[in-house]
Amino acid sequence: MIDEQLLRYSRQIMLPQIDISGQQRLLDSIALIIGVGGLGSPVALYLAACGVGEIVLADDDRVELKNLQRQIIYNSHQLGTVKVESAAAALGSLNPEVRVSVIADRISGDSLRKNIERADVVIDATDNLASRLEINQQCYATRTPLVSASAIRWEGQLSVFDSRQQDSPCYQCLYGRLGEVGQSCSENGVMGPVVGMLGCMQANEAVKLLTGAGSTLTGRVLMLDALSMDWQSIRLERDPACSVCGS
Numbered sequence: 631m632i633d634e635q636l637l638r639y640s641r642q643i644m645l646p647q648i649d650i651s652g653q654q655r656l657l658d659s660i661a662l663i664i665g666v667g668g669l670g671s672p673v674a675l676y677l678a679a680c681g682v683g684e685i686v687l688a689d690d691d692r693v694e695l696k697n698l699q700r701q702i703i704y705n706s707h708q709l710g711t712v713k714v715e716s717a718a719a720a721l722g723s724l725n726p727e728v729r730v731s732v733i734a735d736r737i738s739g740d741s742l743r744k745n746i747e748r749a750d751v752v753i754d755a756t757d758n759l760a761s762r763l764e765i766n767q768q769c770y771a772t773r774t775p776l777v778s779a780s781a782i783r784w785e786g787q788l789s790v791f792d793s794r795q796q797d798s799p800c801y802q803c804l805y806g807r808l809g810e811v812g813q814s815c816s817e818n819g820v821m822g823p824v825v826g827m828l829g830c831m832q833a834n835e836a837v838k839l840l841t842g843a844g845s846t847l848t849g850r851v852l853m854l855d856a857l858s859m860d861w862q863s864i865r866l867e868r869d870p871a872c873s874v875c876g877s
């Protein structure tokens with residue numbers, strides 16, 4: 631690591647759980663962020679700021695006026711532009727050292743699998759169930775850790791599914807237990823700082839997965855009601871009858 635890197639990352643290198651070796655691991659890592667909206671914006675910004683070596687952004691949307699209330703990686707000059715390209719520009723000016731690659735597509739099938747296989751961590755920041763279930767399947771099949779979050783209105787939930795661990799549940803286990811939320815923020819609305827908080831926590835879990843610091847949310851689901859500011863952490867066991875990870 632060169633002096634400039636030691637300085638740029640000094641405040642996190644000071645943390646004994648990160649240190650030089652943890653920073654080097656971040657610099658050597660690849661993070662795949664699927665969905666660059668309200669959740670994906672802070673995830674991408676924080677992972678780029680902290681020096682994750684390569685960030686792959688996947689999203690098929692363009693920047694719209696109604697996005698700017700919460701998708702803080704974009705600005706008013708970028709209306710109508712391809713989201714992943716504008717997001718890549720933002721990351722490039724924040725930290726030119728990070729390699730950013732973009733997929734301006736809703737990835738699925740082979741392309742999804744290939745990109746998940748390459749990644750050290752996957753961030754699910756999508757807004758639809760079909761994508762979530764497929765991302766979960768591919769992460770399980772390739773034993774790639776998955777950081778998943780969702781937010782609607784003033785509420786959010788967050789968990790980590792780490793199929794490298796024998797007893798880790800998967801997203802399908804959670805879905806089987808809670809049932810489909812089946813709601814979208816286009817119909818129900820969502821508060822910007824709420825998705826922001828959830829996205830920041832996804833970035834923090836990703837850093838822990840990449841560096842080995844602390845313990846992650848694997849086996850727990852964190853649920854936030856930001857209107858009353860109540861946090862709840864519920865245990866999530868692996869479902870032996872799960873169609874993805876069950877025996």
Ligand SMILES: [Zn+2]
Pocket residue numbers: 799800801802803804868869872873874875876
């Ligand atoms: Zn499962």
